[in-house]
Amino acid sequence: MAGPTIGALRSLTKTWKNCLPLSSSAARCGNFSTSANQDASKEYAYEMACSNIRYGEGVTQEVGLDCKNLKARNVCVMTDKTLTKLDPVKVTLESLERAEVPYKLYDKVRVEPSDESFKQAIQFATDGNFDVFVAVGGGSVMDTAKAANLYSSNPAASFLDYVNAPIGKGRQVTHDVKPLIAVTTTAGTGSETTGTAVFDYVKLKSKTGISSRALRPSLGILDPLHLRTCPERVSAYAGIDVLCHAIESLTAKPYAEREPRPDNPNLRPAYQGNNPISDIWSKHALRVTAKYLKRATYNADDMEARSQMLLASCFAGIGFGNAGCHLPHGMSYPISGLVKNFHSKDYDDDHPMVPHGLSVIITAPAVFTFTAPACPERHLEAAECLGADISNARKEDAGKILADVLRQIMLDIDCPNGLSALGYTSDDVPALVAGALPQHRVVKLSPRPTREEDFAHMLESSMTVY
Structure with a gap:
């Protein structure tokens, strides 16, 4: 199975240190010490686990x-x-x-x-x-x-x-x-x-x-x-799920900032926060997806593109399966659960349904605009993996740059224009917020602390995307 390049491995340490959580102005993820003076409440290790894969x-x-x-x-x-x-x-x-x-x-x-x-x-x-x-x-x-x-x-x-x-x-x-x-x-x-x-x-x-x-x-x-x-819309919405898996994994709270530290290694969660190993798989998945998603969506006979997207999905799965997802997935759950009358082409459903990948990507531009101040370098790196030129980019523009790249990808594969196109209005925002708040498994991995009003703002901003 194809994998990350040696160059990606060599750039590992530099990349991983570029995340400064807002909650700690002194701790950089990559300078974690195992001395007796370390914060005993925080994690100090991560585990890498995935299924055997045959391709x-x-x-x-x-x-x-x-x-x-x-x-x-x-x-x-x-x-x-x-x-x-x-x-x-x-x-x-x-x-x-x-x-x-x-x-x-x-x-x-x-x-x-x-x-x-x-x-x-x-x-x-x-x-x-x-x-x-x-x-x-x-x-x-x-x-x-x-x-x-x-x-x-x-x-x-x-x-x-x-x-x-x-x-x-x-x-x-x-x-x-x-x-x-x-x-x-x-x-x-x-x-x-x-x-x-x-x-x-x-x-x-x-x-x-x-x-x-x-x-x-x-x-x-x-x-x-x-x-x-695999039909066109299924290919499109599955493919953008790959994007979100990889970006959320790359920008999740660093594993060393997660707390409490488990008393027993068996209690260490599957979703651990960003870490050097998951970073490699997530970035590689983004590069592959940027190259092949549009081709795979619109041409079922393009076996190169569809084969590469299958690998990208697996790569991102290894990344987020160990680092975790955060806010786009956390907010996607009530977007799916509160669906009214939305049906998508190519889904043989007998009930209203927002396909999972669509429910995730629909808030992603607003989310990454919000989370970028926590670790702008990582947001810029995600944008670069997706094809953006960041050579002259400022850190304060990281969220906008990544959001703009995602909007273009959404346009390329004909995603509906925001929550309003899925049947939601501003009146639905309180219920959507209420559904997102208890999703601790993912929302607590946000690199930036998120309050109820932050959820509301991101959802309001996602009523239209373009």
Whole structure:
């Protein structure tokens, strides 16, 4: 699999030090000391974790042998109703049949899943007593399979036990889960690399999630052939999710500023804050996305562009899966959850829905204008990775420069013009703020402290983007 260049590795230290949190005028992320005088409440380490990844055209045909190698006796294949008619699922099932591995198919995954659809999948998995899971689809399918695996492996757990606090109890996953093979069919979520499962919590009218390294797939399958069936809008909105994953990871609060430090390394969160390793993957993902997103969106036959976007999605997944996302994702959850009547072309949905990547990018220009003063060098570097000339840029203009680059990308792939185009008005801002505030897993990774009025201002500023 292609990866960052040696030059990128050599520039690592210089880049990582260029982030000065507003909360500390003395501490620069990169000058962290492990002396006896260090602040014992703050983190001092980070961990790098991601799934095993296999990339190649046609590699899905190996899934049956993978399950056989795992000595699987009863495989749960999860997908959605649209994909059951397409090659990714057909190739997967044929592979299982060739390997003579028994399986059952669950094709009721909801695009942009809810707690209710999660529970239906969990019940199917619990009743089936499966020993291996195979997810074939985009982020919705992979996240549903993660939840089904988690809860069916511990049927005594209540649903909110593992949901992120403060919405749920945020319990640590201490039991063994079954192997999960994730066959991705979109280029955006990076869910094949992460331990995160996101869903709409109907009661709250906002998204939330479950996050644990235990949920990471055992193997992520990246087969570029599957992207031939990915529609234009799905390619566009998945692709801009890659952008936001990478920029949010690069500009998140530094890991050494996160507190409290865990008493046990098992309690260290998956989303740790920016760190030298995740930086490399995030920047590389931005460069690849800048080059190939527009081509991949408008030409399904451009296999070079779609293959590169598949890799970019994985690269960004490794980055944000360890550093984390922040405000664009935090505000995207109520934008999705409070949707009124919005439907997007190319999504076979039977309910109003704002596609995830669209819900994230829609506030990104306003967010990065707001967060730039916390670490302007990082915002400028993100803009440079996306093609901006920053040779004469001033730090105080970092937010505007990055926001302008993002607006041009949004125009290039025909994104709707702001929250108003999704059906929202200023009257909805208080409810959107209320839905964003409890998203501690992500919003607390903002490099700049964020108050309720800051959320309101960013949402108001996002009513129109262009």
